[in-house]
Amino acid sequence: MLTIEQNELLTRIGRGTPMGGLIRRYWVPALLAEQLPEPDCDPVRVKLLGEPLVAFRDTLGRIGLLQELCPHRTASLFFGRNEECGIRCIYHGWKFDVEGNCVDVPTEPPTSTIKERVKARAYPCIERGGLIWTYMGPADQRPEFPAIEWTELPASHCLVTRQLLECNWFQGFEGGFDSSHLSFLHKGDLLASYSLPTHTEFVPTDSGFVYAYGRDENGQTMWTTDTMLMPFHKLIAAALFQSQIWVPIDDETTMLYCVTYHPDRPMSADELSAYASGNRIHAVKEVGSDRMAHNRDNNYGIDRSLQRSGKSFSGMKGIGVQDSAIQESMGLIADRSVEFLVTSDISVVQLRRYLQRAIEDEQAGREIPGTDPKSFHLRPVYQAAPNDVPFSDIFPTAAFPPAV
Ligand code: FES
Ligand SMILES: [Fe+2]
Structure with missing residues (x-):
């Protein structure tokens, strides 16, 4: 038997919870590798540890795992166009690469510095054992991939x-x-x-x-x-x-x-x-x-x-x-x-x-x-x-x- 508090401690995994913090210190399976079969294939919705995300494989085969909602006005990037090394939001055309960098803002003049100031939350990914794994914890505490x-x-x-x-x-x-x-x-x-x-x-x-x-x-x-x-x-x-x-x-x-x-x-x-x-x-x-x-x-x-x-x-x-x-x-x-x-x-x-x-x-x-x-x-x-x-x-x- 546990107290209600102990039960909450062991079960809740959202960002900011103690168990959520512990799990985020390890590599976590996000999806099957076969769900992203080739470069520029269809993006996939992924929900992990309570966070809505979108996964895509870019033109060079790199895997991106970004916050699902576009940093501009929070439309879903799941509907985005996976093209030329990035995912482009279909609402106003903003484009993000696998690291979450904003690489194009076609709604702004070329002189705009918006691109440097906007970033989508992105998690690093690695492909092992038929799965795509990600690390969602603090960057400076990222462990090497476990030798399972x-x-x-x-x-x-x-x-x-x-x-x-x-x-x-x-x-x-x-x-x-x-x-x-x-x-x-x-x-x-x-x-x-x-x-x-x-x-x-x-x-x-x-x-x-x-x-x-x-x-x-x-x-x-x-x-x-x-x-x-x-x-x-x-x-x-x-x-x-x-x-x-x-x-x-x-x-x-x-x-x-x-x-x-x-x-x-x-x-x-x-x-x-x-x-x-x-x-x-x-x-x-x-x-x-x-x-x-x-x-x-x-x-x-x-x-x-x-x-x-x-x-x-x-x-x-x-x-x-x-x-x-x-x-x-x-x-x-x-x-x-x-x-x-x-x-x-x-x-x-x-x-x-x-x-x-x-x-x-x-x-x-x-x-x-x-x-x-x-x-x-x-x-x-x-x-x-x-x-x-x-x-x-x-x-x-x-x-x-x-x-x-
Ligand atoms: S909401 Fe994505 S570009 Fe505007
Ligand atoms: Fe069983």
Whole structure:
């Protein structure tokens, strides 16, 4: 349980909020690279951390991410013309380059100094792992791009999808670390059947933490991990490795990016189709949209006879739909002052405490986790060990991929 103030602290991400300030110290996925397929292609609307933005790829292939509203009289630059290394507002023709510099003001005489005095807010962008990432924090605190393993792999080794989550980012993130739900919500859909863990260990790292769950299997302990990377990434190991990223669009909406990857080889055709949107893990989406076809407007397609049959614990089809249904059902921003936590919620409690501490450090001007980009170079663990070996003993060899 949290106080109302603690709940506000962890959930609100607008400019000027403590959590918003913390997240803005890291590189944030803004959109899929394929949304800007070529130079001078159509601009794309992007909302990120509560800020309406427009993304475009200019004539030289550079990416611009600008405030959506034109600095002149606040018309949307989304309708702008993407031409000759800049985006031109269609209201009065002012033009801005990828750095937000005003490069043409055709409504003013050539002698005017308006151009030097006007600037659109612009965020630097970088393309990695099939995504376009941006940094929205103070320029003098911009970190190097984190060495997250899948962002360094060839495109053939990864599959990146995304879907809209219609609630606050933090309840999605918490859901990612709530391991006790695997034995219930997803029963009937997971390939492995998950018993409740017999041991758990929390291991802090330089970029977040690892939550390890041990389950008894054939006289050994099978360890799996939820690896948290600041500020909103989770890595897990299943048949393939997976990463999920809960990127706040605004306080009440989240873009969930899912990355499935193999560190050593290209994904096979079977794997690509198994993990594409619309399969048993990822939700089927509405045409031309990131919204799930099964959403709150149709009760996520819940099938009561399927639920009764025992074949599916939830009666909903697809793990992604089940997670979204439950997380969205908690409200746009879950009220954690009325919940009732128990022992099996320990990983959720640890996640909250960890982020609360990181917010305090950020606010106090102390160092925050993950300032060293190499500290993100972690692999999720799925490994058996003798029962008397603690996870912290296998972690140093199991969790670090070869250096690049
Ligand atoms: S509002 Fe954009 S040029 Fe006038
Ligand atoms: Fe889940």
